Amino acid sequence: MSDTPPIPCTDLIVCPKCDAAYSLQVPPAGQRAVCDRCGQVLIDTRHKAGLQIIAVSVTVVILIIAAAIFPFLSIQAGGARNSVSILDSALAFSDGPLIALALLTAALILFVPLARMMLAIYVLTPIVLDRPPARGAALAFRWSEALRPWSMAEIFVIGCAVALVKITDLAQVELGPAFWMFAALVILVVAQDRIMCRWSVWNSLDEEPAT
Amino acid sequence: MSGEINGPVPVGLTGDADAAGTDARFVTAREMGVAGCTRCGRVWPLETDVCARCGNTIVSRDRKSLQRVWALWLVGLMCYVPANIYPMLRTRTLAQVQEDTIVGGAVELAQHGAPGIAIIILLASVVIPLAKFFVIAFLAVSVERRSAVSYHQRQLLYEVVEYIGRWSMIDIFVVAILSSLVQLNALAAINPGPASLFFALSVIFTMLSAQAFDSRMIWDAQSGREETEKDE
Numbered sequence: 001m002s003d004t005p006p007i008p009c010t011d012l013i014v015c016p017k018c019d020a021a022y023s024l025q026v027p028p029a030g031q032r033a034v035c036d037r038c039g040q041v042l043i044d045t046r047h048k049a050g051l052q053i054i055a056v057s058v059t060v061v062i063l064i065i066a067a068a069i070f071p072f073l074s075i076q077a078g079g080a081r082n083s084v085s086i087l088d089s090a091l092a093f094s095d096g097p098l099i100a101l102a103l104l105t106a107a108l109i110l111f112v113p114l115a116r117m118m119l120a121i122y123v124l125t126p127i128v129l130d131r132p133p134a135r136g137a138a139l140a141f142r143w144s145e146a147l148r149p150w151s152m153a154e155i156f157v158i159g160c161a162v163a164l165v166k167i168t169d170l171a172q173v174e175l176g177p178a179f180w181m182f183a184a185l186v187i188l189v190v191a192q193d194r195i196m197c198r199w200s201v202w203n204s205l206d207e208e209p210a211t
Numbered sequence: 212m213s214g215e216i217n218g219p220v221p222v223g224l225t226g227d228a229d230a231a232g233t234d235a236r237f238v239t240a241r242e243m244g245v246a247g248c249t250r251c252g253r254v255w256p257l258e259t260d261v262c263a264r265c266g267n268t269i270v271s272r273d274r275k276s277l278q279r280v281w282a283l284w285l286v287g288l289m290c291y292v293p294a295n296i297y298p299m300l301r302t303r304t305l306a307q308v309q310e311d312t313i314v315g316g317a318v319e320l321a322q323h324g325a326p327g328i329a330i331i332i333l334l335a336s337v338v339i340p341l342a343k344f345f346v347i348a349f350l351a352v353s354v355e356r357r358s359a360v361s362y363h364q365r366q367l368l369y370e371v372v373e374y375i376g377r378w379s380m381i382d383i384f385v386v387a388i389l390s391s392l393v394q395l396n397a398l399a400a401i402n403p404g405p406a407s408l409f410f411a412l413s414v415i416f417t418m419l420s421a422q423a424f425d426s427r428m429i430w431d432a433q434s435g436r437e438e439t440e441k442d443e
Contacts, residue, residue: 009245010254014240014245014254016247016249016250019239019240019241019271019430020239021237021243021247021254039366073392077399078395084392088391093387093390095402097405097408098408100408101403101407101408101411104411105384138266142250142266149373155377156384158378158381159380159382159384159385159387159388162381162385163385166320166325166385171399173392199252202253202264205265206253
């Protein structure tokens with residue numbers, strides 16, 4: 001065993017979290033390959049995952065755009081009334097130096113999730129159609145992955161819940177259509193993230209994908 | 212050797228042939244003279260500079276990682292102090308103008324009969340950020356010297372910090388929603404205070420700090436000791 005020839009790099013898979021090396025065997029669809037040392041999921045394949053991800057992503061794109069336009073929340077107290085969209089609430093910090101925070105909030109809850117969905121559609125559509133990868137697909141997927149921790153739609157929803165409880169005794173609150181759209185899109189964003197197997201996407205962007 | 216892996220792993224991975232006789236022993240990529248891309252997982256010879264598949268820099272261990280972790284950690288901590296001193300919310304009603312800090316706002320909520328929400332705010336804005344500072348510091352120290360905490364537990368800590376760090380943003384979103392919604396002309400208005408900016412910066416920098424940490428170092432520091440400790 002000691003003088004085994006060096007294994008070609010393409011036959012190996014290395015856990016990014018703990019650096020354990022394994023010889024690569026792609027599990028059958030629907031099964032996962034897990035690092036035995038640290039428990040990191042290395043490969044998580046699924047039947048028709050690409051098509052599902054595209055479908056979910058398209059839905060989310062539509063929902064994000066709609067949710068940004070329609071009224072989100074409105075309050076009423078003593079004859080005064082105020083109604084806001086999601087974009088309004090993101091841009092609430094718009095006086096003075098807080099404008100940076102306004103742009104940041106808008107990015108975290110709307111533009112980053114939107115961008116990630118569009119990048120996923122761009123990268124996966126040619127793969128699903130068995131075409132060669134789109135131009136700049138690697139770069140696109142790289143961005144999509146880099147933006148992943150900064151997509152905070154689901155945190156915004158919890159923030160909404162907290163804010164609503166805070167003002168219910170101050171004023172009467174009404175939930176607009178955008179509120180329900182946003183609630184739905186958050187679930188879809190999480191689902192999209194769950195179905196996507198990063199290894200499979202990177203592998204299919206390779207010139208000679210492993211099978 | 213059989214190369215079978217026991218445990219919940221479906222037939223995807225096989226221990227490498229080098230582990231003659233000991234199934235439990237893992238071979239690291241570095242010992243094999245290769246390095247895995249941390250972004251896309253492609254494996255390259257050690258001397259490779261840039262991953263040809265995804266463009267990420269290939270390093271077997273990120274030596275400068277700890278410096279970046281500490282620098283970002285410190286900036287995060289420096290932003291966290293003013294975030295707690297300055298007011299987060301400025302509430303103007305007919306009778307008065309009231310300014311609340313993060314903790315002050317939570318205490319007030321608890322007194323006004325919403326202890327559950329007060330706990331969420333305290334968790335997201337005080338407990339999680341502080342715990343994050345401690346855990347990142349602990350991990351960064353632990354890879355440089357021996358640690359009594361096992362590598363599995365430290366890996367878990369790292370994953371928890373990476374996952375939970377984003378949730379501190381709740382308070383920023385609450386402030387955003389409140390201050391856009393509650394604008395009732397003369398009656399009442401809520402506006403964000405300067406603490407909101409510092410708090411957001413603090414969350415961002417601690418997230419970057421956690422991302423800068425190369426978790427492979429947790430396992431390195433241990434691997435020498437692990438062999439002698441549990442050689443099965």
